[in-house]
Amino acid sequence: MTGGPVHDLAIIGAGAAGLMAAAEAARLGLDVRVLEGQKEPGLKILISGGGRCNVTNARVSEKDYAAGCAHTLRHVLGTASPRAMVAFFEAHGAPLALQETGEFFSADDKARTVRDALVRAVRENGGRIDCGHRVNTIVTQDGSFNIVGHDFVITARAVIIATGGLSYPATGSDGAGYRLAQAFGHNIIPTHPALVPFIASTDTFGNISGITLPVRLSLWAEERKLRSVEGPLLFTHEGFSGPAPMEMSGYWLAAREKHGCAVRVDFLPDIKPDDTDFFLRPALAARSVKNILTALLPERLVVVLLGAAGVDAQRPAGQLTRDERKAILSALRAFALPLKDVAGYARAEVTSGGVDLKELKGATLASRLQEGLYFAGEVLDVNGRIGGFNLHWAWASGIAAARAVAKYLKGKP
Numbered sequence: 001m002t003g004g005p006v007h008d009l010a011i012i013g014a015g016a017a018g019l020m021a022a023a024e025a026a027r028l029g030l031d032v033r034v035l036e037g038q039k040e041p042g043l044k045i046l047i048s049g050g051g052r053c054n055v056t057n058a059r060v061s062e063k064d065y066a067a068g069c070a071h072t073l074r075h076v077l078g079t080a081s082p083r084a085m086v087a088f089f090e091a092h093g094a095p096l097a098l099q100e101t102g103e104f105f106s107a108d109d110k111a112r113t114v115r116d117a118l119v120r121a122v123r124e125n126g127g128r129i130d131c132g133h134r135v136n137t138i139v140t141q142d143g144s145f146n147i148v149g150h151d152f153v154i155t156a157r158a159v160i161i162a163t164g165g166l167s168y169p170a171t172g173s174d175g176a177g178y179r180l181a182q183a184f185g186h187n188i189i190p191t192h193p194a195l196v197p198f199i200a201s202t203d204t205f206g207n208i209s210g211i212t213l214p215v216r217l218s219l220w221a222e223e224r225k226l227r228s229v230e231g232p233l234l235f236t237h238e239g240f241s242g243p244a245p246m247e248m249s250g251y252w253l254a255a256r257e258k259h260g261c262a263v264r265v266d267f268l269p270d271i272k273p274d275d276t277d278f279f280l281r282p283a284l285a286a287r288s289v290k291n292i293l294t295a296l297l298p299e300r301l302v303v304v305l306l307g308a309a310g311v312d313a314q315r316p317a318g319q320l321t322r323d324e325r326k327a328i329l330s331a332l333r334a335f336a337l338p339l340k341d342v343a344g345y346a347r348a349e350v351t352s353g354g355v356d357l358k359e360l361k362g363a364t365l366a367s368r369l370q371e372g373l374y375f376a377g378e379v380l381d382v383n384g385r386i387g388g389f390n391l392h393w394a395w396a397s398g399i400a401a402a403r404a405v406a407k408y409l410k411g412k413p
């Protein structure tokens, strides 16, 4: 089934990274073919940011990521500034709106507008996207690559693997890219789900699912505080979700085997620790603890926290013993979440781990093991915080790989 035209570049995967790589490569004049296993491109973009797509962030730096090689990360991020990304999407019909948090979302709150802008950018410059083309193997032949699927073989002079990780496999990212990389001898840094909800080990909070509130989470292990994260926490029927727990989940997974590992919640992150002992104020002495605390926190949560502290909710504040006050303050400011596990790849926003950056030629994202082979996006050992950082990595790495391919092909007879 070979014998068709030899394309300059084949890109495996029409997700955020593959589409951006294709747009950039086509703009640079390359003959680009994108092969996508799903029926339409960019399915994960469509569900990003709750369907509103948090495209990038006003401030992006290497500190927003976990990556296997800081040097490569820094140089790839230098390829595409947030400002350049805002200009790119604006130019292709998807203006972005800046939120107070520094996050840029699609201005019309529709992720589809972002996805369509990318597809347009690919096609405007003559790039071709073939959906329903799942790639099974890539083989080299006479200095080119034969990209083989169930009923097709496509030949190209260079390949970018942009197949994503393992998260939300329903969108098409099922880890196939790791196998394609391994076939060329690449090492895969062990993967685990990240930006994923927690599953609780008890039903302590079972009755209060649906409540969301701002918290500070701290990860403790071996009697040291390893990290703090602030943001909303959402109680769910199975555990804890929302930006703060999801951001903490990857760190917890990495530390969970350590002695004394715990995620502690401060339910009053905006109140200074010294100000919490309000039970001692004479004016409040006659009121019940529950009554006092419901001015600060949702009533159903207060009941649960007082239960955990072992204090009768109706007890007048003036009658609390020192130990009872201590127990309440501990429940309010350092509650150890009962954690069993995380929800798994099916509900993880990203995958931690992936193709080892040390086997790539720095910011070109070119394989050191196979000439003409490149990578982009989440398939690599890079994952970011919540806030537009993962899509920013997809854009930046897609552009970096496309530019490197253009340079490589120019220097090749």
Ligand SMILES: Cc1cc2nc3c(=O)[nH]c(=O)nc-3n(C[C@H](O)[C@H](O)[C@H](O)COP(=O)(O)OP(=O)(O)OC[C@H]3O[C@@H](n4cnc5c(N)ncnc54)[C@H](O)[C@@H]3O)c2cc1C
Binding pocket: 012, 013, 014, 015, 016, 017, 018, 035, 036, 037, 038, 041, 042, 043, 044, 045, 047, 048, 049, 050, 053, 054, 055, 056, 133, 134, 135, 136, 162, 163, 164, 165, 167, 168, 171, 172, 173, 174, 176, 177, 348, 349, 350, 376, 377, 378, 379, 387, 388, 389, 390, 391, 392, 394
């Ligand atoms: C629910 C959810 C919400 C998110 N929200 C945000 C957000 O608002 N902001 C943010 O920055 N990040 C967000 N993320 C993360 C972000 O969407 C991803 O990090 C990013 O889309 C990864 O892009 P990618 O192109 O590397 O991989 P993917 O988007 O996973 O794309 C990979 C593509 O490759 C295709 N593919 C895989 N294997 C093959 C094969 N063998 N042959 C052909 N095609 C193949 C897949 O079908 C898929 O289309 C979110 C993620 C999820 C799951």
